[in-house]
Amino acid sequence: MLAAFKNPTPYEIRRDENPDTGLSFWITLNRKPPDDISLAAGDCIHNLRSALDHIVYELSCHHRQAVHVGGTGFPIYANPKDWDEKDGQGKVRTTSGLHKLRAVPEPALKRIELHQPYHGLEPMYWTRERLLHVHQLDIADKHRNLNLAVANVPEHSVLYGHDGPPFKVIHVHQGRLNEGIDTLLLRFDPSIDVHAKVQPYTFVEVVFADPPVEDWEVSSTLQGLIVGVASVLSEIRAFF
Numbered sequence: 001m002l003a004a005f006k007n008p009t010p011y012e013i014r015r016d017e018n019p020d021t022g023l024s025f026w027i028t029l030n031r032k033p034p035d036d037i038s039l040a041a042g043d044c045i046h047n048l049r050s051a052l053d054h055i056v057y058e059l060s061c062h063h064r065q066a067v068h069v070g071g072t073g074f075p076i077y078a079n080p081k082d083w084d085e086k087d088g089q090g091k092v093r094t095t096s097g098l099h100k101l102r103a104v105p106e107p108a109l110k111r112i113e114l115h116q117p118y119h120g121l122e123p124m125y126w127t128r129e130r131l132l133h134v135h136q137l138d139i140a141d142k143h144r145n146l147n148l149a150v151a152n153v154p155e156h157s158v159l160y161g162h163d164g165p166p167f168k169v170i171h172v173h174q175g176r177l178n179e180g181i182d183t184l185l186l187r188f189d190p191s192i193d194v195h196a197k198v199q200p201y202t203f204v205e206v207v208f209a210d211p212p213v214e215d216w217e218v219s220s221t222l223q224g225l226i227v228g229v230a231s232v233l234s235e236i237r238a239f240f
Contacts, residue, residue: 002037002218005031005037006204010032011027011029012028012030014182017194017195021187022170023188023196024184024188025186026184027177027183027185028180028183029177029180029183030179032179033150033206041208041218041222049135052131053074056074056100056104056236057069058240059105060101060103063103063104063105069103074100074112075097075101075112076116077117077118078132079118080116080118083097083098083118097112097113107239108236111235111239115131115232117129117131126228127228127231130229131232132212133225134225136211137213149206149208150176150209151179151206152176152177152206153174153175153177153204154203158185159200159201160186160199162197162198162199167188167198169187170188171186172186173185173186175215185200206218
């Protein structure tokens with residue numbers, strides 16, 4: 001779907017030879033990324049989150065030799081208090097990590113605890129960050145209508161071709177593009193000949209619109225989330 005959006009090119013660039021403001025180039029997005037990209041990204045994120053919960057459920061049933069063990073799940077916490085939180089009577093809350101993992105073998109519980117994002121900048125931080133992103137994006141997608149995918153001009157992606165010494169550039173656009181709206185892409189200093197032979201180059205990518213992955217390219221971000229979750233699933237399988 002991303003490839004189909006980019007072919008043919010979804011934008012056009014217009015030259016503006018204004019001696020007062022300087023030689024400029026404007027970019028117009030002719031069509032925004034289709035909603036199907038957002039829907040597919042949301043499905044991918046939800047499936048990743050569900051896979052973590054499912055494997056904990058299967059491991060719980062396997063370890064207890066039971067057909068069903070309720071209240072299980074793969075905890076992902078940014079706050080360490082959530083791991084072993086207790087109620088007013090001193091009992092572990094059903095929302096805590098210890099309760100969700102009460103039926104898994106102790107080595108598996110310890111390993112999952114090491115993956116909790118609240119450990120911060122320690123070994124395994126890359127995997128912890130991906131797990132937290134999956135969790136946060138899944139919650140957001142369930143509770144509100146995310147505009148997941150938008151068109152964006154990446155940082156340092158606007159270049160130009162010219163025979164001769166470099167021109168003085170006074171404006172380069174980086175960031176979002178809105179469908180049908182002219183956006184100033186590139187402007188040179190007014191001292192530059194407005195008729196100079198200059199060819200701008202850029203590209204548009206599809207990025208996430210919301211934190212915690214705002215302005216991250218959709219495809220590479222999803223690949224990173226998949227690799228992170230897959231590595232954790234592989235670790236848990238070893239405890240069956």
